[in-house]
Amino acid sequence: MPVTAEDVRSIALSLPRTTEHLVRDRIKFRIRSIVYASLSADETLLGFGYPKEERAALVAAEPDKFLMPVPSDERYNWVRVRLAAIDRAELRELVVDAWRMCVPKKVALEYLTRLDVRHAEDTDAD
Known part of the structure; x- marks a missing residue:
């Protein structure tokens, strides 16, 4: 299920220090002023922090799932994923x-x- x-x-929002913001019709999650995840306006894509030096390999390995950032975001540690292509x-x-x-x-x-x-507690209870 996507x-x-x-x-x-x-x-x-379960992660410490995270705040949610609506910026130009996009939901962004950040720590102070640093955005680490951002939904596209149509909420089908998620941009997220990812090491620049590793993203081309990630996208090449699974191009149906991952996309390079838009040109204006290429300078950042950033990549995008199609939400329909991943599980929780x-x-x-x-x-x-x-x-x-x-x-x-x-x-x-x-x-x-x-x-x-x-x-560990959950595993012990089983």
Whole structure:
């Protein structure tokens, strides 16, 4: 089942220090002034932070899923994904990795440690 803008919002807003903003009819998620994820106006594409040096390989490996940024965004660590082409697990991974590029390492480590503890508790309960 393809993911939606609500799935993006749910994941992004669960991440510490994230705020949501509407800029020129586009929903953007950011840490202070740094945007790490942005929905297209029609909410079919998600732009997200991704290392510049790795994005061409990502797009080449899965061109039906990933797209290069629009020309005005090529100078940034940015790539785009078609939401209809991914599931919620992959969306979570992409959004969390983009968020980690923007927050202090300490904040990311604390968040990921809490997730690991929760996962371990859930596994023990099974």
